[in-house]
């Protein structure tokens with residue numbers, strides 16, 4: 001009886017959950033492959049040589065076997081998998097550096113693939129003041145009006161993009 005109730009409740013939560021973008025952890029196969037030096041090395045090579053989306057295609061599974069993620073994953077999933085296998089993060093999930101207060105001479109550097117990036121400062125240590133949202137751009141360091149910490153953007157995007 002209890003069990004049925006639980007299942008029913010879980011079922012009605014499902015649509016809600018589906019609307020929230022979720023981070024899908026790598027499958028068991030990927031973790032098992034991670035121990036294989038050969039695959040780690042070839043993943044790093046493939047990642048380094050991938051220049052565009054059409055490069056992110058796997059070799060496909062072998063006949064009579066269930067394909068592994070590294071054999072069949074494509075696109076962004078493959079990019080994330082290759083990064084994971086070679087010990088990197090394709091999508092940085094680290095919070096903003098709140099280990100110290102940035103100064104004009106030594107600002108907190110915010111890296112970005114776009115000419116601007118939104119940041120949320122809550123002081124140092126983090127949580128010292130209410131969250132304040134700011135936009136940092138390439139041209140001028142930005143100072144938090146609450147704690148005075150200085151942030152500066154470092155543009156890591158395409159140098160040939162005409163964003164100026």
Ligand SMILES: [Zn+2]
Pocket residue numbers: 121122123124129132144145146147148149
């Ligand atoms: Zn602040």
